Amino acid sequence: MSTLTTTPPGDATQRVTVDTGVLDRRLATHVSLGQTVAQTMTLAWRATMKMRRNFEQLFDVTIQPLLFTAMFAYIFGGAISGSVKDYLPIIIPGLIGQTVLTACVATGVQLREDMDKGVFDRFKVLPIARIAPLAGPMVADLIRYAIASTLTFATGIAMGYRPGGGVLGVLGAIVLAIFAGWSLAWIFTWFGTVGKTAQGVQGISLMVMFPLTFLSNAFVPTETMPGWLRAFADVNPVSHVISAIRSLANDGQVTGEVGWALLGCAAVIAVFAPLSVRSFNRKM
Amino acid sequence: MHTNDTLAVHAEGLVKTFGDQRAVDGVDLQVRRGEVFGVLGPNGAGKTTTLKMLATLLPIDGGRAEVFGHDVSREGHVIRQLLGVTGQYASVDENLTATENLLLFGRLQGLSRADSKRRAATLLEQFDLTEAAAKPISAFSGGMRRRLDLSASLITRPPLIFLDEPTTGLDPRTRGQMWETIRELVDEGCTVLLTTQYLDEADQLADRIAVIDRGVKVAEGTSDELKSSVGRSSLTVHLADRDDLVVATTTARALVGEDPVPSPESRRLSVPLERSEQAVDVLVALREKGIGIESLTVQKPSLDEVFLALTGHAADSDTADSDTADTDDSDTDDSTTLEAAS
Numbered sequence: 001m002s003t004l005t006t007t008p009p010g011d012a013t014q015r016v017t018v019d020t021g022v023l024d025r026r027l028a029t030h031v032s033l034g035q036t037v038a039q040t041m042t043l044a045w046r047a048t049m050k051m052r053r054n055f056e057q058l059f060d061v062t063i064q065p066l067l068f069t070a071m072f073a074y075i076f077g078g079a080i081s082g083s084v085k086d087y088l089p090i091i092i093p094g095l096i097g098q099t100v101l102t103a104c105v106a107t108g109v110q111l112r113e114d115m116d117k118g119v120f121d122r123f124k125v126l127p128i129a130r131i132a133p134l135a136g137p138m139v140a141d142l143i144r145y146a147i148a149s150t151l152t153f154a155t156g157i158a159m160g161y162r163p164g165g166g167v168l169g170v171l172g173a174i175v176l177a178i179f180a181g182w183s184l185a186w187i188f189t190w191f192g193t194v195g196k197t198a199q200g201v202q203g204i205s206l207m208v209m210f211p212l213t214f215l216s217n218a219f220v221p222t223e224t225m226p227g228w229l230r231a232f233a234d235v236n237p238v239s240h241v242i243s244a245i246r247s248l249a250n251d252g253q254v255t256g257e258v259g260w261a262l263l264g265c266a267a268v269i270a271v272f273a274p275l276s277v278r279s280f281n282r283k284m
Numbered sequence: 285m286h287t288n289d290t291l292a293v294h295a296e297g298l299v300k301t302f303g304d305q306r307a308v309d310g311v312d313l314q315v316r317r318g319e320v321f322g323v324l325g326p327n328g329a330g331k332t333t334t335l336k337m338l339a340t341l342l343p344i345d346g347g348r349a350e351v352f353g354h355d356v357s358r359e360g361h362v363i364r365q366l367l368g369v370t371g372q373y374a375s376v377d378e379n380l381t382a383t384e385n386l387l388l389f390g391r392l393q394g395l396s397r398a399d400s401k402r403r404a405a406t407l408l409e410q411f412d413l414t415e416a417a418a419k420p421i422s423a424f425s426g427g428m429r430r431r432l433d434l435s436a437s438l439i440t441r442p443p444l445i446f447l448d449e450p451t452t453g454l455d456p457r458t459r460g461q462m463w464e465t466i467r468e469l470v471d472e473g474c475t476v477l478l479t480t481q482y483l484d485e486a487d488q489l490a491d492r493i494a495v496i497d498r499g500v501k502v503a504e505g506t507s508d509e510l511k512s513s514v515g516r517s518s519l520t521v522h523l524a525d526r527d528d529l530v531v532a533t534t535t536a537r538a539l540v541g542e543d544p545v546p547s548p549e550s551r552r553l554s555v556p557l558e559r560s561e562q563a564v565d566v567l568v569a570l571r572e573k574g575i576g577i578e579s580l581t582v583q584k585p586s587l588d589e590v591f592l593a594l595t596g597h598a599a600d601s602d603t604a605d606s607d608t609a610d611t612d613d614s615d616t617d618d619s620t621t622l623e624a625a626s
Binding site for chain 1: 339340341354359361362364365366367369371373374375376377378379380384388389391392393394420436
C-alpha cells in the first residue's frame with residue numbers, strides 16, 4: 001500500500017500496549033470538594049505571584065489609602081467635625097469602606113483581563129473545577145483588602161487617630177472589612193464575567209462604585225442629606241459596613257450594625273455569587 | 285456508534301454552526317491509537333473548530349464524538365484527563381517563569397509539590413529549556429514559548445495530544461525541532477492529532493491525513509494514498525546525449541500513451557506515468573534503443589497538487605472564508621505554504 005510509512009507494524013503494536021498502560025490511570029468523573037479547594041489555593045498562589053511581579057497592581061491598596069486619608073481628613077475635617085482629629089474616627093472607617101470597594105473593582109477588571117489571556121485557554125482544557133480560576137484570584141484578593149484596611153488604620157493613627165476599641169476592636173474591624181470586601185467583590189466579579197472588555201468592566205464598575213461609596217455615610221453623616229438620598233444611604237450595605245467598622249474600632253462594641261453589615265454582605269453574595277458562577281461557567 | 289477500543293478519537297458527523305454558517309459540516313474522524321493523524325486544510329476550513337469540539341472547548345452542535353470510548357459531550361471531565369492540548373498561541377502564564385508555569389499546571393492536576401518539581405525539571409531538560417527555567421516568559425522567543433506550551437501539555441503524560449497548528453509562525457529551523465519533538469512523543473506511545481495548513485508538515489509527520497475544506501472532509505488516507513488517488517507519478521530521465529531527446533520522446537510516448545515533456549537545455553525528459561511500474565518499461569525501451577541515461581528520478585505528485593485536485597483551489601487561497609474560531613492565523617505568510625510544499 002504505502003511506501004512512506006515511517007514505522008514498521010511491529011512498532012505500532014508496541015505503541016498500543018504502551019498506550020493501554022497509560023490508560024490504566026484512574027479517571028475521575030467529577031472534581032471532589034477537596035480537589036476544588038486545592039486547585040483554588042494553587043490558583044490563589046498564582047495570583048499572589050502576579051501581585052508580587054506587578055507591584056503597580058497594588059497601588060490602589062497601598063498609595064491610595066495613604067493619599068486619600070491625608071487628603072480627606074485635612075480637607076473635610078474642619079468643615080464637618082470642627083477639627084481634623086475629631087473627623088478621623090468618622091473618616092477612617094469611611095475610607096476603609098471606600099478603599100476596599102476600589103480594590104473590589106480591580107478584582108472584576110483583573111478577572112476580565114485574565115480571561116482574555118492565553119493561560120485561560122489552558123485552564124479550560126485542564127481537568128479542574130470550573131470554578132477554581134474564578135475562586136483562586138478572589139482568595140488572593142483577601143490580601144489586598146487586608147493591606148488596604150491595615151494601611152488606612154495605620155495612616156489614621158499616624159495622623160493622631162486613637163481608636164477607642166483598642167487592638168481587638170481594630171482587628172475586628174479589619175476582619176469585617178476583609179469579609180465585606182470579599183462579599184462586595186462578587187458584584188464586580190459578575191461584571192467581569194459578563195463584560196466584553198476589561199475597559200468596559202472598569203467603566204461600569206466605577207459607575208456603580210462611586211454611588212455606593214458617596215451615597216453612604218462614609219464621608220458625612222446621612223442626617224445632612226435630603227430625605228430620598230438618606231433613604232438610599234441608610235439601606236446601602238456599604239453604610240452598614242462602615243457603621244459596623246466605626247462601632248468596632250471606635251467603641252470596641254459589636255453592635256446591631258455589625259449584624260446588619262454581615263446580613264447585607266450575605267445578601268450581596270446570595271445574589272451575585274450565583275450570577276457570577278453561572279456566567280463564568282458559560283465561558284469556561 | 286459502538287465503542288471501538290482501538291480508536292483514540294472516533295467522531296461521526298460533527299457539526300458546528302456559528303449563526304448561519306456551518307463552520308464544521310458533518311466531519312467523520314477515526315484516529316487510531318499510537319498514530320499521528322493530520323487534519324489538513326486552509327485557514328477557515330474548520331480544523332481548529334473541529335479540534336476545539338473534540339477538546340470540550342466548544343459544544344458539539346451535531347453528530348457525536350468519543351475519545352478512548354468516552355463521550356465528549358457528556359464526559360467532559362474524563363476527556364480532559366486524557367488530553368493534552370497545545371494551541372496556536374502559547375497558553376502559559378506570562379507573569380510566571382517557565383518552572384513556575386509547569387509547577388502550576390502540575391499542582392492543578394493533582395501532582396504533589398515534589399512530583400511537580402521533578403516532572404517540571406525533566407520536561408524543561410527534555411525541551412531544552414533548562415537554562416531559561418527561571419526566566420520570565422516575556423523574555424522567551426516564539427519557539428521557546430511553543431516548546432514550553434507543549435511541555436505544559438505533557439505534565440500528566442496524557443495518552444492523546446492535540447496540536448493546533450504547532451509550527452505556524454515559527455522559523456524553519458524551529459519548525460524542524462518541533463517536528464522532532466512530535467516524533468519523540470509518538471515514540472513514547474502518545475497518539476497525536478494535529479491540524480496544519482502546511483502540506484509538507486502533514487507529509488512529514490502524519491501517518492494518515494484528513495483533508496478538510498469549508499467544514500467538510502474531502503479526502504482521507506496516508507500521504508501516499510492521497511497522492512496516488514489524484515496525481516500521477518512522473519519519471520524524469522537525464523540523457524547522456526541531447527541528440528537522443530527526440531527518439532526518447534517518441535519511444536516513451538508509445539509506451540505510456542501520453543506526451544512526455546522534454547527540456548532540451550538540461551537534456552531532461554519528464555514522462556507522466558499512469559502506474560509507477562511503467563517507469564521500468566520506459567527505461568528498458570530506452571536501453572534497447574541504445575540511449576544513454578546519466579540519472580533518473582521517479583516523483584510522486586506533491587500534496588500541493590493533491591490539494592488543488594481535491595478542493596479545486598490551492599491550499600492558501602481560501603483566507604476570505606471566515607471561521608470565527610479559526611481566523612487566528614492571519615499572520616501566516618501564505619507564500620511559505622506553497623514554497624514548503626514544492
